[in-house]
Amino acid sequence: MRCRGLTKRYGSGDERVDALRGVDLDVRSGELLMLVGPSGCGKTTLISIITTILDQDDGTCEVLGRDVGCMPESERTRFRGEAIGFVFQAFNLLPALTAVENVSVPLLLSGMAREAAEKRARSVLEEVGLAARADALPRKLSGGQQQRVAIGRALVHDPKLVVCDEPTSNLDAKTGHEMMDILRGVARAPGRALIVVTHDNRTFGYADRMARMEDGRVVEVSDGERQEVQP
Template sequence: MVARGICKRFGRGATSEMVLNRTDFDAHAGEMTFLVGPSGCGKTTLISILSAMLRADEGDATVFGADLKALSGRALSRFRGETVGFVFQQFNLLPALDAAENAAVPLIAHGMATGRARRRASELLDRLGLAESLKKFPRELSGGQQQRVAIARALVHDPKLIVCDEPTASLDGASGHAVMNILRSLAVRPDRAAIVVTHDDRIFQFADRIAFMADGRVVRTEKRPFEEMH
């Protein structure tokens, strides 16, 4: 994916704020790219644009062949639902649904029969080590287990882009490391790109590439060949 000259301003008139200021960004299929920088530098805004949750005010972004600026509102929503999987810091699981039902939500939203969606979600949760927790509700799961359910929900519809916003911020070091091992093993494929926004330097070892942001722009990018930890 390629983004060039991306600008985004919030507010109007004298109180408006330029959050992204003609920034460029690249992410590559088969890699996990980290986006890092101080709070308020525009990281979440940038991934929101790349994942079709926000429109840029200026600039161009092409994600897996789709020119986001050219898409209508309905097409943008369809692109987001089909192409992007999201992993959030706060998990955002639905408290009234069990683990399998939470993981199946994207499939059901796309019209798959509930039983079939639950079976597919259960298979993925089994791979994530949660075979014994399929019928547990979020309140019955640990933080690390909840994040695994959130990862399953992000991957269950086989998206081409995985976007993770502070996926380990709510976890201790060991749980965060375990979650990143799982996320990397499932999310990084030749036909898929993964972008991780994080302040957590404990997980930098999982990145193939790190883009550093400051003042609304990507100021430098480092290539960091990934070496699997044992």
């Protein structure tokens, strides 16, 4: 992923807000990049442009070699569904579906046969350490287990870019570290990169690099600590 000179404004006149002010940022294949900074600094706007949800006003954003700003809306939707995985602060699981059914949803929406989708979903749940609870409903799962389901759902279509928005904020310290161990493994898949937006300084040691934002700009990009993080 490569962004150059990204700007984004909301409103006009006295109500104009410059959410992004010329952002330059690269995300490399095989790395976990953490995006940090105070609330209102532009992190959400930047991620929304990278994931094709928002248009930038100026500048360029290339994701997997594609200039997302030049894509028509129908192509953006398809690209987002095929190439990008999302993990949110809220788990957003469908309460009437089991874990394996929740993970299967993106594949079913793309037209995959149910049997094949479930087979793939069970394989992904095994990867995230939840194979034994694949047939449980969300209400029977702990917060950490529900987040594993959400991670599995994000990975089931084998995206090359995974974006996580505050993935540990609703979890206790031990469970948060377990999730970051999983996500660090996710970033190591061939040809994949991971962006984690977070305020949780307990997890900073998992980053390969950290990009710090202030007032709509990336003001610093530094190597992560890359240390063994203890819960």
